Amino acid sequence: MHQSYLLTCPFSPIPNFSFQAHLSESKEAKDYSLPNSTWSPDLMAQYKKYTEMSKDGTWERLPSYRDVLDHLPERVRLEHAQKMNHDRRMFLRNLDEEGKGFEYVMFLNSLENKTISVFQLGPYLEGPPGFAHGGCIAAILDTTFVGCALSFVGQIMTVNLNINYKNPVPLGSVILTESKLDKVEGRKVLFSGQVWSVDGETLHAEATALFIQLASQERSQPPERSK
Template structure:
């Protein structure tokens, strides 16, 4: 039941309605500003994201945990489209170049293979120009 106008997680949420953690920061431009585009036939999802000032780690740079969050959300959404609801069992990230706050990133997630209930995915985080590889993950 709602307490003080707040509904506890899971209550009042329709079955199958999936929530993305990046929506947790309120205020336009403060946290995760993103749009996702799915190509179901290719089992691929492209996320266009711009990290806001609330995601700062070192001065002027995006916190690695924020990068991990958008990678996890991109891969999770890709897997959701391919096989349905999933949870992350393992996430391995190689951070290759710092991400300036406000930079526009292209995060590409791909379902590489399926083994029973498992979905194996890969991800690349590039600058909008496509030249700088900021991170890769599996």
């Protein structure tokens, strides 16, 4: 099955802002990328695996908060403090009860221009009986592409997300999403990604995406990677 999605960003770009090589850590907000009691053994095993691999600097865990602005450096957060309130939440972090929706952690590999994200899909994400809704997979891919992009090219907006669904994802299962920054052409940013079962045996979905940088940002472009 093949589907195309046109997604847009709900907020305006922050002028004169350049992201660092990683997302900054908020000193006040709760970091939802850390383990909680609902994480399954598979999710914990992957978390421990990539945390261990992060010790030599190859990988880096990206913090995850409910408010978009909490991902930004403190200086920028203070400038836009009036926009921060408890009535607005990121889509994948919108539930109060842990384990019912998306539980996940993202790890960045700066040398390879990619992220590996580990997701556990809760019972509130059902589509077909016993399986996750296809829109959840689209949201996962879009989110991981953006998380990767923020670390390399700054703020972006989704222009096109093309997904080939291969196999449905059982509710409660853990999946691995690999997102790669393939090319930067001016303001155009191109990604590819795949969603796998945690054992690497089942390909659930694969995707390509086109994004546009929202503002001029002074940074060197990552090298084009061969496909």
